[in-house]
Amino acid sequence: MKRVIWCAGLVALSAGCYGPENEFNKFNFRCGQATQSICVEAPPPDMDAGTCEVPGDPTPEDVDLVAGLYFIAIGSGIPTAELFPSMQQVQITDPEELPDHRIQINMASRAVAACDPSSNIEDFDPPRQFIIERDGTLVLALGEQSVPLPGNPIIPAPIRSDVTLTTQVCKNRPDFVCGTTQGQLFEPVMSELMGTFAMQRVQMHGEVPEQIFIDCSMTEAAPIAEFPVCAGL
Numbered sequence: 001m002k003r004v005i006w007c008a009g010l011v012a013l014s015a016g017c018y019g020p021e022n023e024f025n026k027f028n029f030r031c032g033q034a035t036q037s038i039c040v041e042a043p044p045p046d047m048d049a050g051t052c053e054v055p056g057d058p059t060p061e062d063v064d065l066v067a068g069l070y071f072i073a074i075g076s077g078i079p080t081a082e083l084f085p086s087m088q089q090v091q092i093t094d095p096e097e098l099p100d101h102r103i104q105i106n107m108a109s110r111a112v113a114a115c116d117p118s119s120n121i122e123d124f125d126p127p128r129q130f131i132i133e134r135d136g137t138l139v140l141a142l143g144e145q146s147v148p149l150p151g152n153p154i155i156p157a158p159i160r161s162d163v164t165l166t167t168q169v170c171k172n173r174p175d176f177v178c179g180t181t182q183g184q185l186f187e188p189v190m191s192e193l194m195g196t197f198a199m200q201r202v203q204m205h206g207e208v209p210e211q212i213f214i215d216c217s218m219t220e221a222a223p224i225a226e227f228p229v230c231a232g233l
Contacts, residue, residue, distance in 0.1 A: 052170035077195030157188035175201035
C-alpha cells in the first residue's frame with residue numbers, strides 16, 4: 001500500500017507536497033481564485049419533488065415496475081464539488097411483495113467513468129436486498145464502497161466512502177427517484193457527506209440521460225466536459 005502523504009491546508013500549495021488531499025486543496029484554491037468561477041455551488045436542495053403516490057398495497061404491476069436499469073448521480077454536499085457528482089449504473093431485479101405489503105428488491109451497482117459515463121469501469125457488485133416501505137421510504141445503506149480512479153470527477157484519485165441514500169419511491173414517478181446522501185468520505189480526503197442524489201431510469205446498459213440531475217429539484221450537473229478531471233483544471 002502506498003504511503004499517503006498528508007499536507008496541511010493550502011500551505012502545501014507552495015511547499016511542494018503531493019498527494020490526494022493536496023490535489024483537492026489545489027482544486028478548491030483554483031475555485032476561489034478564478035475570475036469566472038469554475039466551481040459553481042448548487043442551490044440548497046429542495047427535497048419536495050411534488051405529490052407522491054405511495055406504494056401502499058401495491059398491485060403486481062406496481063411491483064414489476066420497480067425493476068429495471070437506472071443511472072444515478074450522487075452529490076457529495078461539498079460546496080465546490082456538488083455539481084460534479086460521482087455516477088453509477090444501477091440494476092434492480094426480482095422485486096417481490098412481502099406479506100406485509102412492503103416490496104423487497106435486489107440492487108447492484110457499478111461505477112462509470114467520470115469523463116465517459118457511458119463506460120463502466122468495473123463489474124456490478126453482488127446484488128444486495130433492500131426494502132421499500134409501504135409509504136415508499138427506501139433507505140440504501142451502501143456501506144463502505146470504493147470507486148476506481150477514473151470514476152472521480154474532481155481529481156485523479158480513487159474514492160472510498162461509506163454512504164446511505166434515503167428516498168421515497170412513488171408509484172406516479174416510476175422513472176425518477178431522488179433524495180439525500182449522508183455518510184463519510186475517507187479518500188481522497190476526509191469529509192462528512194451530506195448531499196443529494198437523483199436516479200433516472202434508462203433502457204439499456206451504457207445509456208446516459210440527456211440531462212443528469214443531482215437532486216429532487218432536478219438541478220443539472222455541470223456538463224461532463226467541465227468536470228475538473230475532464231477539463232484538465
